[in-house]
Amino acid sequence: MSGTLDRTKLLAARYRAAIDRPYLATALFSITVVESARVPTMGVDRRWRCYVSPAFVARTPVPELAAVWIHEVAHLLRDHHGRATRLPPGTGDDHYRVNVAQDCEINDDLVADRLPLPADRVEPRTYGLRAGLVFEKYLQLLPKEVRSVDCGSGAHGVDRPWEHDDPGGVSDVEAEAIRRDTARQLRSRGDVPGGWRRWADQLLESKVDWRRQLAGAVREAVAWASGAVDYAYQRPSRRSAALRGVILPSLRRPVPRVAIVVDTSGSMGEPELAAALAEVAAVLRVVGVGGNRTTVLACDAAVQVTRSVYSAADVQLAGGGGTDLRVGVAEALRSRPHVVIVLTDGFTPWPDAPLERTRLIAGLIGAQAPEPPGWITAVRVDPTLQ
Numbered sequence: 001m002s003g004t005l006d007r008t009k010l011l012a013a014r015y016r017a018a019i020d021r022p023y024l025a026t027a028l029f030s031i032t033v034v035e036s037a038r039v040p041t042m043g044v045d046r047r048w049r050c051y052v053s054p055a056f057v058a059r060t061p062v063p064e065l066a067a068v069w070i071h072e073v074a075h076l077l078r079d080h081h082g083r084a085t086r087l088p089p090g091t092g093d094d095h096y097r098v099n100v101a102q103d104c105e106i107n108d109d110l111v112a113d114r115l116p117l118p119a120d121r122v123e124p125r126t127y128g129l130r131a132g133l134v135f136e137k138y139l140q141l142l143p144k145e146v147r148s149v150d151c152g153s154g155a156h157g158v159d160r161p162w163e164h165d166d167p168g169g170v171s172d173v174e175a176e177a178i179r180r181d182t183a184r185q186l187r188s189r190g191d192v193p194g195g196w197r198r199w200a201d202q203l204l205e206s207k208v209d210w211r212r213q214l215a216g217a218v219r220e221a222v223a224w225a226s227g228a229v230d231y232a233y234q235r236p237s238r239r240s241a242a243l244r245g246v247i248l249p250s251l252r253r254p255v256p257r258v259a260i261v262v263d264t265s266g267s268m269g270e271p272e273l274a275a276a277l278a279e280v281a282a283v284l285r286v287v288g289v290g291g292n293r294t295t296v297l298a299c300d301a302a303v304q305v306t307r308s309v310y311s312a313a314d315v316q317l318a319g320g321g322g323t324d325l326r327v328g329v330a331e332a333l334r335s336r337p338h339v340v341i342v343l344t345d346g347f348t349p350w351p352d353a354p355l356e357r358t359r360l361i362a363g364l365i366g367a368q369a370p371e372p373p374g375w376i377t378a379v380r381v382d383p384t385l386q
């Protein structure tokens with residue numbers, strides 16, 4: 001049966017999907033519907049357009065249609081087409097096989113979530129495989145010849161004859177924003193299936209990881225350095241001596257002082273450095289270090305600028321010569337900081353031995369940055385990721 005599309009039924013199904021799974025509502029309503037007699041059932045393209053067969057809508061009950069909506073939006077949220085283009089050479093040539101692997105990745109979660117997908121769906125168990133894997137893994141495990149529905153270029157990444165090639169719809173940047181928004185909503189709920197939660201964790205954590213790492217490194221360094229200060233370098237006051245056995249005021253943790261040495265030797269662009277510095281300032285605020293406790297030094301082979309700053313915007317970067325950040329670290333130590341953070345591309349000599357009273361953290365910028373000596377805490381900083 002063909003004929004015109006029953007939009008009311010189709011959109012009622014989408015509405016139902018969004019009501020039942022509110023964390024998917026933004027993504028579901030970002031999809032544009034395109035009627036097509038050529039698409040086998042429903043399929044999406046890279047611009048979040050969903051091509052819909054009127055015959056499929058006519059023969060499918062609303063609860064099943066709602067489940068198919070969620071299936072289609074899952075292809076887009078999980079960036080299946082982007083991931084398909086990054087498959088190792090030779091493994092993604094058969095787009096039907098890729099599509100089946102992707103459907104396995106999605107449908108085990110949807111079935112576990114009690115969504116009534118159509119009876120001819122594929123699942124991992126259709127091929128004797130276990131649930132919970134990503135499609136790249138299913139692609140390796142599936143039998144040689146598999147073929148199933150065609151979910152469109154929004155899934156397997158290969159253009160289909162029914163798809164539009166105009167640039168409308170959702171852009172890549174918008175798509176990424178929708179993904180992150182959905183992932184955040186998902187994580188704030190207790191009732192979401194495991195596969196969705198893993199997806200959200202991976203999406204959000206792979207990109208904020210370095211900030212957490214840096215915050216952890218600064219906290220640890222401050223705890224270590226303030227411990228050393230408390231016990232080794234501060235004498236109890238006379239008053240506290242009189243109150244021996246109570247609590248010695250000198251054992252209170254001091255507000256940490258932090259110095260940041262910025263490598264301005266020319267191999268890094270100023271916007272990149274400014275972005276990295278802004279990020280570090282944000283991390284310091286999170287761990288409770290105010291701007292007035294922070295000194296920033298710009299350094300190449302010599303120290304160019306030193307200032308106590310209140311915000312990263314106050315910092316001027318200068319320099320552009322050779323690199324020896326040991327000079328910058330030595331200068332930074334004059335303010336007796338608990339922690340020195342060095343932002344660098346890593347191509348610099350480092351001090352020979354651990355510093356006595358100060359922890360050194362290297363914020364390494366760029367994928368090529370070499371590792372510093374083992375006693376330095378290294379964090380790979382990528383200011384382009386947010």
Ligand SMILES: [Zn+2]
Pocket residue numbers: 071075099102103151155
């Ligand atoms: Zn699919």
